[in-house]
Amino acid sequence: KNEVEQSPQNLTAQEGEFITINCSYSVGISALHWLQQHPGGGIVSLFMLSSGKKKHGRLIATINIQEKHSSLHITASHPRDSAVYICAVTSNYGGATNKLIFGTGTLLAVQP
Amino acid sequence: DGGITQSPKYLFRKEGQNVTLSCEQNLNHDAMYWYRQDPGQGLRLIYYSQIVNDFQKGDIAEGYSVSREKKESFPLTVTSAQKNPTAFYLCASSFVLGGYTFGSGTRLTVV
Numbered sequence: 001k002n003e004v005e006q007s008p009q010n011l012t013a014q015e016g017e018f019i020t021i022n023c024s025y026s027v028g029i030s031a032l033h034w035l036q037q038h039p040g041g042g043i044v045s046l047f048m049l050s051s052g053k054k055k056h057g058r059l060i061a062t063i064n065i066q067e068k069h070s071s072l073h074i075t076a077s078h079p080r081d082s083a084v085y086i087c088a089v090t091s092n093y094g095g096a097t098n099k100l101i102f103g104t105g106t107l108l109a110v111q112p
Numbered sequence: 113d114g115g116i117t118q119s120p121k122y123l124f125r126k127e128g129q130n131v132t133l134s135c136e137q138n139l140n141h142d143a144m145y146w147y148r149q150d151p152g153q154g155l156r157l158i159y160y161s162q163i164v165n166d167f168q169k170g171d172i173a174e175g176y177s178v179s180r181e182k183k184e185s186f187p188l189t190v191t192s193a194q195k196n197p198t199a200f201y202l203c204a205s206s207f208v209l210g211g212y213t214f215g216s217g218t219r220l221t222v223v
Contacts, residue, residue: 002154004154035214040216041200041217041219042215042217043202043217044214045212048211088155099160099170101154102147102154102155103154104154
């Protein structure tokens with residue numbers, strides 16, 4: 001079982017829809033990250049959070065430390081939001097300081 | 113502008129050859145990382161370095177080597193001992209307490 005699990009693996013939405021991507025983790029963490037990977041492969045960091053909620057434009061990220069769960073929401077989705085969204089946690093698992101453990105990603109396609 | 117530069121974007125290697133992937137950052141980050149991405153799998157840590165002249169093995173270090181002679185540079189060599197080197201390789205850097213920046217990646221294909 002992976003330490004970081006995302007759902008769904010694939011998601012297709014119509015433009016304008018509200019989108020939710022979920023992330024659950026099983027290790028102790030110091031922070032959780034939401035990342036965006038476009039078809040070219042480069043990754044952009046969207047959020048780093050250790051508690052509560054953060055908002056940036058149409059993106060909202062929440063985390064529940066007790067339940068070891070985080071969600072990424074996209075409001076008023078647009079075709080340019082189409083990408084792979086990756087959840088990662090910063091953990092001291094295995095003795096490595098500040099080590100990132102990645103989920104397998106959610107492939108989002110927003111259709112016009 | 114500050115950032116991470118990975119080169120080349122695409123790389124082809126013949127079986128049995130070593131090849132070196134470049135990663136340079138001008139963010140003054142202390143830590144640098146190399147990850148490998150395969151289809152359907154999460155990114156996996158190959159090597160990381162938290163300080164110049166020091167580096168540690170990650171989860172899948174076999175067949176790879178690195179050096180950290182300068183703070184700005186963390187090159188990764190894929191050696192002929194790596195049995196399945198075809199993959200997407202991603203470099204990242206951070207301050208010790210977080211705040212990651214990722215490169216644009218190098219796609220390596222063995223021909």
